[in-house]
Amino acid sequence: MSIGSFIKKQFLDVLQWNEETEGVLAWRHPMEDYEIQNGATLVVRESQIAVFVDEGRIADVFGPGTHRLTTNTLPVLTNLKNWDKLFASPFKSDVYFFSTRVQTGRKWGTTQPVTIRDKDFDMIRVRAFGMYSYRIADPRLFFKEISGTRAAYTRDEVEDQLRGLMLATMANSLGASNIAFLDMAANQTLMAQQIRGDLAAAFARYGVGLDEFNVTSVSLPEELQAALDQRISAGMKASLGADKMGNFTQFQVASSIPLAAQNEGGLAGIGAGAGAGIAIGQAMAQGMSGAFAPPQAPAAQAAPAAPAPGGESIEDRLAKLNGLLDKGLISQADYDGTKAELLKKLIG
Known part of the structure; x- marks a missing residue:
């Protein structure tokens, strides 16, 4: 070594990292034109780990604290460099x-x-979003598998790799589960627990520890969501008994009254419309009841059919209109207005 090179070199007495830049997970201490003085001080702050690497080989690892660098505190490096004990x-x-x-x-x-x-739908496509927390748990593995010898490695860079790992693990974890997707979508905590175990193991292979993982929303693509809504609607209607189906039909008729009042002619035809709606609802209820009931012996003679609602007289319509008012299905104002129109037609 020339005298000029010796003078140019500087000796480090203290090695430390102040973490001045946010989001840096791994940082290499600048060593160009520097050498470490025998007996130098290594300062490792809380939430830090320092690793000595000799020609690409991991040597000694130091946790939080202040360390004096000697052959006693650098046993691996001493062995790699074949130092005497009192170098x-x-x-x-x-x-x-x-x-x-x-x-x-x-x-x-x-x-x-x-x-x-999925056990119910065979194959489905889902979207999911959530939050997670992680940390470097094994610096040796993290150095070997991810950061390497780069001067610095940032949080954004490692998360680019973690996202791909998370999506692949999520698909495998949910696909291997015996829990139906709809059950997990309804219980996002259950879904997070199902994924977290497999994801923690995947992170650990790279020296990363998974601290928290949760699912905040799960959704299907629009076309699958529409198909699922139709299936749910069909299932709900099929589960209605005869009595509930009749009530459901009456509810639909009552809900249509405000809309009918806005149409031309007002509620003049409400008697016939309501009668027809209720009759249809009763027929549907009886049909569904008969479909699920055990077969019975045929009746001796069918009862004569009731006259069609369209042939009702104005007196009959007034009577039905009064019945709707008594049941609270129309307001007093609607009743008075419709009654006046019907009486006007009756008197001529």
Whole structure:
């Protein structure tokens, strides 16, 4: 070594990382034109780990505290460099600092629908979003598998890799589950628990610890959601008994009265319309009841059919209108207005 090169080199007495830049997970101490003085001080702050690397090989690892660098505190590096126990010369080694702070409030989501296997629907495509927290749990693995010898490795860079890992793990985890997707979608805590175990194991392979994981929303693509809504609606209607079906039909008739009042002619035809609606509802209820009831012997003679509602007289309509008022299905104002129109037609 020339005298000029020796003078140019500087000796480090203190090695530390102040984490001046937010979002940096791994940082290499600048070592160009520097050598570490024998007996130098290494300062490792809380939520940090320092790792000595000699020619790409991981040597000694230091946790939080203040450490004096000697052959006693650097046993692996001493062995790699074949130092005598009382070496006094400065030495050169790469020193990496890793932040072990928990990275909280990180968002995850499916940019595209993920296809998973489901016990009810066979194959479905879903979207999901949520939050997670993680930290560097094993700096050795993180150095080997992710950060490597780069001067710095940021949170954004590692999360780009974690997102792909999360989506693949989520699809496999939900697909292998015996729990129906609809059950998990209704209980997002259950879904998060199902995914978290597999995801924690996947993160651990890269030296990353998963602290928290939750699902905040789950949705199907619009076309699948529409098909699911139709299926749910059909199931709800099929589950109605004869009595409930009749009540449901009456409710629909009552709900249509305000709309009918806005149409031309007002409620003049409400008697016939309501009578027809209720008659249809009763027929549907009887039909459904008969469809699920055991077969019975045919009646001796069918009863004569009731006259069609369209042939009712004005007197009959007035009577039905009065019945609707008594049941609270129309207001007094609607009753008075319709009654006046019917009486006008009756008197001529």
